[in-house]
Amino acid sequence: MDQHRQTISDLVKIDGITTTLTLTYAGKLSWNDGGDHRSLTIEKEVLGFSILGSKIFVKTIIDKSDAYCCTGDKTAPLRKSFVFEPLSEASLQLWSNMIQENLDSLAGRPKKLLILVNPFGGRKSALKIFAADVKPLLEDANILYTMKETRHQLHAKEIASEIDLSMYDGIVCVSGDGVLVEVVNGLMEREDWESAMKMPLGVVPAGTGNGMAKSLLDTVGQPCTALYAVLAIIRGHKRSLDVATILQGETRFYSVLMLAWGLVADIDIESERFRWLGNARMDFYALLRIFHLRTYNGHIYFVPAPGYEKLGDKLRQQSVECSGDSCAFRPNQELPIKIQQHGYRQSNVDLQKLNWKKIDGPFVSVWLHNVPWGSEVTMAAPDAKFADGYLDLIVMRTCSKLSLLALMIELNNGNHVKSPDVLYLKVKAFILEPGSQTADPSKEGIIDSDGEVLARGNGTYKCKQKSMMTYDKLQITVEQGLATLFSPI
Numbered sequence: 487m488d489q490h491r492q493t494i495s496d497l498v499k500i501d502g503i504t505t506t507l508t509l510t511y512a513g514k515l516s517w518n519d520g521g522d523h524r525s526l527t528i529e530k531e532v533l534g535f536s537i538l539g540s541k542i543f544v545k546t547i548i549d550k551s552d553a554y555c556c557t558g559d560k561t562a563p564l565r566k567s568f569v570f571e572p573l574s575e576a577s578l579q580l581w582s583n584m585i586q587e588n589l590d591s592l593a594g595r596p597k598k599l600l601i602l603v604n605p606f607g608g609r610k611s612a613l614k615i616f617a618a619d620v621k622p623l624l625e626d627a628n629i630l631y632t633m634k635e636t637r638h639q640l641h642a643k644e645i646a647s648e649i650d651l652s653m654y655d656g657i658v659c660v661s662g663d664g665v666l667v668e669v670v671n672g673l674m675e676r677e678d679w680e681s682a683m684k685m686p687l688g689v690v691p692a693g694t695g696n697g698m699a700k701s702l703l704d705t706v707g708q709p710c711t712a713l714y715a716v717l718a719i720i721r722g723h724k725r726s727l728d729v730a731t732i733l734q735g736e737t738r739f740y741s742v743l744m745l746a747w748g749l750v751a752d753i754d755i756e757s758e759r760f761r762w763l764g765n766a767r768m769d770f771y772a773l774l775r776i777f778h779l780r781t782y783n784g785h786i787y788f789v790p791a792p793g794y795e796k797l798g799d800k801l802r803q804q805s806v807e808c809s810g811d812s813c814a815f816r817p818n819q820e821l822p823i824k825i826q827q828h829g830y831r832q833s834n835v836d837l838q839k840l841n842w843k844k845i846d847g848p849f850v851s852v853w854l855h856n857v858p859w860g861s862e863v864t865m866a867a868p869d870a871k872f873a874d875g876y877l878d879l880i881v882m883r884t885c886s887k888l889s890l891l892a893l894m895i896e897l898n899n900g901n902h903v904k905s906p907d908v909l910y911l912k913v914k915a916f917i918l919e920p921g922s923q924t925a926d927p928s929k930e931g932i933i934d935s936d937g938e939v940l941a942r943g944n945g946t947y948k949c950k951q952k953s954m955m956t957y958d959k960l961q962i963t964v965e966q967g968l969a970t971l972f973s974p975i
């Protein structure tokens with residue numbers, strides 16, 4: 487056996503044929519296979535290994551071309567075990583130690599995970615996705631896990647607020663965005679919220695809106711599938727994520743995805759009545775809403791991010807009544823809210839001292855986004871960054887139905903923000919003062935955050951249903967990089 491600077495090289499049997507297997511210090515495992523040179527990069531391709539009798543089974547995920555396979559989806563990587571048989575017990579032990587050492591050196595790979603599966607999310611396929619895509623890969627990677635099905639709304643929040651976090655290296659939601667947001671809210675309400683928010687969160691797309699999974703995977707050009715999402719979790723890279731606090735009186739909701747009021751919220755929430763249309767329900771209802779377009783009275787106030795203070799011609803074209811110091815808005819005393827008894831303590835920013843701008847309605851749509859994608863097909867905020875400390879604000883005031891239709895089509899590539907009908911900028915803080923529909927003052931709107939209805943105004947869809955907040959003024963601030971996500975890079 488040749489062992490030099492932690493590179494090991496030794497004879498092993500592969501399919502009964504003796505060949506030389508080498509593992510370099512840099513984590514490359516290579517051998518000859520019937521005249522072909524084969525190699526595996528431990529970090530990228532090796533999930534884990536197991537020993538059965540005298541054989542080592544190296545569990546990998548590799549490109550299909552490397553697996554000599556040409557059936558099914560040609561782009562998705564494939565699970566494959568490579569079997570090596572060292573020639574002695576001592577050699578088997580050494581190989582096992584060296585591969586394990588190599589895997590251990592990949593700091594950040596989780597060893598124990600809590601997996602929350604929402605059996606009712608999306609097309610009710612989360613349990614199937616767990617069995618087909620999550621479980622086998624976690625087992626290949628020797629990751630221990632506890633799987634819990636969420637039993638009711640807010641169950642994920644309860645679990646996150648109560649569990650012993652020292653038992654896990656991460657919490658994974660096999661769901662849509664709703665369960666992830668519940669987990670964030672549960673962690674934020676804990677006494678130990680500051681350390682709890684460092685717990686890495688993973689999301690495996692299994693809902694209707696998979697905006698977070700799409701945003702994460704799209705950064706590296708990977709498709710939004712369970713397989714890629716699980717691989718990102720196993721490899722254990724992390725990134726920070728801004729958390730927005732939405733506040734009304736003493737009620738608060740922590741948002742990681744978006745807040746919508748007007749057209750987008752109406753489509754999001756009211757299209758539920760067309761669930762039987764499946765994926766087409768959003769497109770169908772968007773068309774319906776555009777043809778019967780509503781505009782809303784109200785006001786928005788915001789603190790532009792550095793570089794966005796001079797909002798330029800676009801804002802003036804939209805006949806904004808208030809800009810500049812002479813009429814800059816100062817939030818009144820009623821807004822900055824009572825100190826919470828437990829959980830997250832807001833950082834001490836004096837909102838009154840910030841440079842507020844105001845836009846008056848009517849509005850077609852007001853949308854705030856924390857990450858680029860709102861769903862797998864909606865690139866709402868192409869410039870949004872996970873942890874820049876700002877929210878991207880997308881405002882549509884009045885606009886022709888034809889332009890609106892064109893904008894809706896552009897939503898899947900993010901080009902809508904280039905339209906002269908759309909105001910797009912980054913903000914540090916935001917206040918929404920929602921009003922009634924211009925055509926019928928007895929009717930109000932819906933405010934939606936991360937798929938959750940925050941408030942239903944008079945005359946709206948299911949307006950008798952109790953919601954978290956009232957259809958009234960609310961304030962949003964952002965805490966930079968407070969949450970932690972498993973991420974492909």
Ligand SMILES: Nc1ncnc2c1ncn2[C@@H]1O[C@H](COP(=O)(O)OP(=O)(O)OP(=O)(O)O)[C@@H](O)[C@H]1O
Pocket residue numbers: 604605606607608609636637638639640641660661662663664665666668692693694695696937
């Ligand atoms: N067992 C359950 N029964 C009913 N609702 C549940 C259950 N478990 C979780 N939920 C709720 O389902 C909601 C949606 O969850 P999820 O994140 O999986 O999907 P989504 O994409 O946000 O929404 P959709 O339901 O449209 O797929 C969450 O708000 C959560 O509270």
